[in-house]
Amino acid sequence: MNIPVERWFKAIVVRHSRRKYMDKKLDEDTVNKIQAVIKELNSYFDETRLVLVNKECSQIFKGIIGSYGNINGNSPAYVAMIGNSQGERIAEKIGYIGEGLILEATSLGLGTCWIAGTFREKKVKSDINLKENEKIYAITPLGYIKSDYSLKEKIVSKMVSSYKRKSLDELCLDGFNEKWPNWIKTSLNCVRVAPSAINGQPWRFKVNENSIILSADNPKNAEKLYKKMDYGIAMLHLEIGALHEGVKGSWEYLESPNIAEFKIDNTKTI
Numbered sequence: 001m002n003i004p005v006e007r008w009f010k011a012i013v014v015r016h017s018r019r020k021y022m023d024k025k026l027d028e029d030t031v032n033k034i035q036a037v038i039k040e041l042n043s044y045f046d047e048t049r050l051v052l053v054n055k056e057c058s059q060i061f062k063g064i065i066g067s068y069g070n071i072n073g074n075s076p077a078y079v080a081m082i083g084n085s086q087g088e089r090i091a092e093k094i095g096y097i098g099e100g101l102i103l104e105a106t107s108l109g110l111g112t113c114w115i116a117g118t119f120r121e122k123k124v125k126s127d128i129n130l131k132e133n134e135k136i137y138a139i140t141p142l143g144y145i146k147s148d149y150s151l152k153e154k155i156v157s158k159m160v161s162s163y164k165r166k167s168l169d170e171l172c173l174d175g176f177n178e179k180w181p182n183w184i185k186t187s188l189n190c191v192r193v194a195p196s197a198i199n200g201q202p203w204r205f206k207v208n209e210n211s212i213i214l215s216a217d218n219p220k221n222a223e224k225l226y227k228k229m230d231y232g233i234a235m236l237h238l239e240i241g242a243l244h245e246g247v248k249g250s251w252e253y254l255e256s257p258n259i260a261e262f263k264i265d266n267t268k269t270i
C-alpha cells in the first residue's frame with residue numbers, strides 16, 4: 001500500500017474512538033478525499049472493499065444511549081467494511097485497510113469508531129449491494145466532532161477503559177528492552193495505542209534482530225473474528241511506526257497462535 005507515513009503516524013497519536021457527532025454534513029472536499037483514499041485501499045486486496053454511505057445513519061447503530069456501541073448525535077455518513085467470507089485472512093485484511101481509512105479520516109479532522117458488534121446489519125445491507133459471499137465485517141461512523149468529549153462518550157470510554165493500555169513489557173513475550181533500535185520501539189508503541197475490540201489489545205510480540213513476530217494473546221480464542229480485525233489493525237500500525245523510522249519491511253502470515261512476521265528489507269531502507 002502507498003502509505004502516507006507522516007500523516008498517518010500523526011493520526012495514530014491523536015486518534016480515539018468517538019461516539020458523538022455534530023449535526024453537519026461532510027463537505028464536498030472531504031467527501032472527495034475520503035473517496036480517493038477508499039479507491040487506493042480497495043486496490044490493495046482482491047476480496048475486501050470499503051464503501052462510503054454518505055447519508056445520516058441514526059438507524060444503523062444499536063445500543064442503549066450511553067452504552068457500548070451507541071453512536072449519539074447521528075453521524076452524517078459511515079463507511080462499511082466488506083469482505084468475501086470465503087477468502088483467506090479476510091478479517092485481518094479488513095483490519096489493515098479499515099484502519100487506513102480510520103487514520104486518513106482522523107487526519108482530515110473527522111471522528112471515527114470501529115463498530116463490529118453493535119450495528120444493524122439489515123439496515124446496512126439495504127444501503128449497499130453485496131456480491132455473492134460478501135459480508136459486512138464492521139462499519140465506522142464518519143463525522144465532525146467537538147474537541148471535548150461528551151458526558152456519554154466519557155461514560156462509554158470509561159466502561160471499556162479505552163485509554164488504558166498494557167505496558168510494552170507485558171506485550172513483548174520476552175519483556176521490553178530499552179536498547180532495541182528505534183524502529184522496533186516506535187513500531188511497538190504505534191501498536192500499543194491502536195484501537196481493539198473492547199480494548200482487548202490481543203497482540204503479543206516476539207522481537208528478533210531483523211523481524212517482529214505478531215502473535216495472539218490467547219491461543220484458545222485467537223481465531224475470533226473481532227480479534228482477527230485487531231491483528232490487521234496492529235499490522236498497519238507496526239508498519240507505519242517502522243516506516244516513520246526509515247525502515248521498510250513486509251508481512252508474511254504464520255499459523256495460529258502466531259499471526260504474522262514483519263521482516264525488514266535490509267536492501268531498501270528509506
Ligand SMILES: Cc1cc2nc3c(=O)[nH]c(=O)nc-3n(C[C@H](O)[C@H](O)[C@H](O)COP(=O)(O)O)c2cc1C
Nearest residue numbers: 016017068069114115116117118162195196197199
Ligand atoms: C475490531 C473492533 C471492533 C469494535 N467494535 C466496537 C463496537 O461494536 N462498539 C463500540 O462502541 N466500539 C467498538 N470498538 C472500539 C473499541 O472499544 C475501542 O477501540 C477501544 O475501547 C480503545 O479505545 P480507543 O479506540 O478510543 O483507543 C471496536 C474496535 C475494534 C478495533
